[in-house]
Amino acid sequence: MKSEAKFYLEKRKDKESGKVMTNNVPIFLFFSFDGQRLQYYSGFRVDAAKWDEENMKVKKGFEEAADINRELGKLKTKVEDIYTKAKALDEELNIEEFRRRVKGEQEAPKCKKSFQECLTEYQDSSALTKTSGTMRAIKSTFNILKEFSKETGNILEFKNITQELYDNLLNYCFNEQDYKNAYTGKLIKDLKAFLNWATDKGYNTNLDFKKRSFKKLTEEPEIIFLTYDELILLYNYNFSSNPAFDQVRDVFCFGCFTGMRYSDIASLAPEHIHKEFINYRIEKTRVNNTIPLNPFTKELLKKYKGKIPDRCLPVISEQNTNENLKKLFKKAKLTRKVQKINFQGAKQIKVTAPLHEVITFHMSKKTFMTNFLAKGGSLLTAMSITGNKDLKTARRYYKVVDTLKADEMQKVFGKK
Numbered sequence: 001m002k003s004e005a006k007f008y009l010e011k012r013k014d015k016e017s018g019k020v021m022t023n024n025v026p027i028f029l030f031f032s033f034d035g036q037r038l039q040y041y042s043g044f045r046v047d048a049a050k051w052d053e054e055n056m057k058v059k060k061g062f063e064e065a066a067d068i069n070r071e072l073g074k075l076k077t078k079v080e081d082i083y084t085k086a087k088a089l090d091e092e093l094n095i096e097e098f099r100r101r102v103k104g105e106q107e108a109p110k111c112k113k114s115f116q117e118c119l120t121e122y123q124d125s126s127a128l129t130k131t132s133g134t135m136r137a138i139k140s141t142f143n144i145l146k147e148f149s150k151e152t153g154n155i156l157e158f159k160n161i162t163q164e165l166y167d168n169l170l171n172y173c174f175n176e177q178d179y180k181n182a183y184t185g186k187l188i189k190d191l192k193a194f195l196n197w198a199t200d201k202g203y204n205t206n207l208d209f210k211k212r213s214f215k216k217l218t219e220e221p222e223i224i225f226l227t228y229d230e231l232i233l234l235y236n237y238n239f240s241s242n243p244a245f246d247q248v249r250d251v252f253c254f255g256c257f258t259g260m261r262y263s264d265i266a267s268l269a270p271e272h273i274h275k276e277f278i279n280y281r282i283e284k285t286r287v288n289n290t291i292p293l294n295p296f297t298k299e300l301l302k303k304y305k306g307k308i309p310d311r312c313l314p315v316i317s318e319q320n321t322n323e324n325l326k327k328l329f330k331k332a333k334l335t336r337k338v339q340k341i342n343f344q345g346a347k348q349i350k351v352t353a354p355l356h357e358v359i360t361f362h363m364s365k366k367t368f369m370t371n372f373l374a375k376g377g378s379l380l381t382a383m384s385i386t387g388n389k390d391l392k393t394a395r396r397y398y399k400v401v402d403t404l405k406a407d408e409m410q411k412v413f414g415k416k
Contacts, residue, residue: 006030007030008056024046033093044071078102083098092210123135123138141186154168161191162206162208163213180344180349182342185218188216192209223397228371234253234334244324259365259368259372266311270312334359336355
């Protein structure tokens with residue numbers, strides 16, 4: 001149903017008589033939209049006897065009736081046009097913003113800080129509550145945005161964060177940097193978080209970034225993992241001739257048997273081991289977590305006990321870990337072909353590669369989740385162990401496990 005502006009005479013009582021005023025009464029516009037109601041003084045007054053309540057205008061024949069009715073018509077059109085335009089642009093209007101637009105006013109920012117000055121303040125503020133890893137990721141995002149600005153000429157100022165800049169950013173990410181939806185979406189997410197903060201602080205008044213079309217791209221990541229047989233083969237593989245491979249393999253397998261993130265394993269200390277459990281604080285979420293030990297994790301902890309000052313396992317940098325994983329996987333002949341599917345916008349990109357070329361430490365958590373469920377563990381328990389709170393994301397592992405079951409069934413009974 002179309003929203004329509006209407007006019008009414010103000011129903012105000014005289015303070016002395018207590019009766020509703022009938023002389024020189026203000027004409028108000030009322031406009032209902034999205035569960036809100038705008039009441040706006042038209043700037044005109046008229047005696048009640050001269051007002052046509054049914055048609056919502058001054059009766060013909062009275063002085064200035066034509067002029068007042070013409071101005072009321074302009075006001076009605078202006079209000080309805082403001083709303084129609086906002087809906088077409090997917091903008092969210094509140095009463096205050098609507099009233100400003102009717103008056104033709106622009107909201108002044110609380111201060112005249114530049115985009116970069118506000119960004120510095122935002123990062124300083126965020127550092128008080130976010131982990132160092134999260135802050136590195138945020139700074140990386142804005143370094144990329146600065147490069148985008150430098151290379152394309154899109155100046156980063158609040159007034160310039162428009163749909164056009166958004167489209168230019170996607171073009172830069174896809175065609176110049178070959179980023180996929182997942183990483184591009186992260187850049188947009190970080191940018192929108194900053195813009196929301198700046199808007200709440202009163203530094204930004206440009207709300208183009210709130211449009212539905214200015215959206216964070218998403219991509220469901222591929223679940224690539226080691227089967228249980230592959231995991232045990234890797235765990236038992238003899239790397240005695242290469243101590244570096246031996247240690248990286250052990251740390252990776254520890255992740256496969258616990259579901260712990262690289263950062264948490266890197267900071268795992270003897271005081272976190274309590275009898276049959278690992279009790280630690282997850283770095284990413286800063287939530288305490290408990291993981292039961294199993295024969296594999298006990299053996300790995302025993303292997304390095306007392307050999308690394310203040311730490312349980314020989315963890316090196318994540319970059320070097322991933323480089324070594326590729327080499328040792330190839331040596332262990334973990335080279336089966338896997339397919340990765342990514343997207344750039346709606347464009348699907350399929351890449352088939354050997355397992356040893358796509359391995360990263362993050363695959364350890366996926367290996368844990370998949371094998372835990374395949375061996376009969378519950379999804380809620382797996383989520384509790386890994387500290388994963390997103391049930392929708394975790395449920396994707398069931399599809400993988402169902403595929404595993406089908407493959408095993410065919411191995412045992414064959415395919416008809």
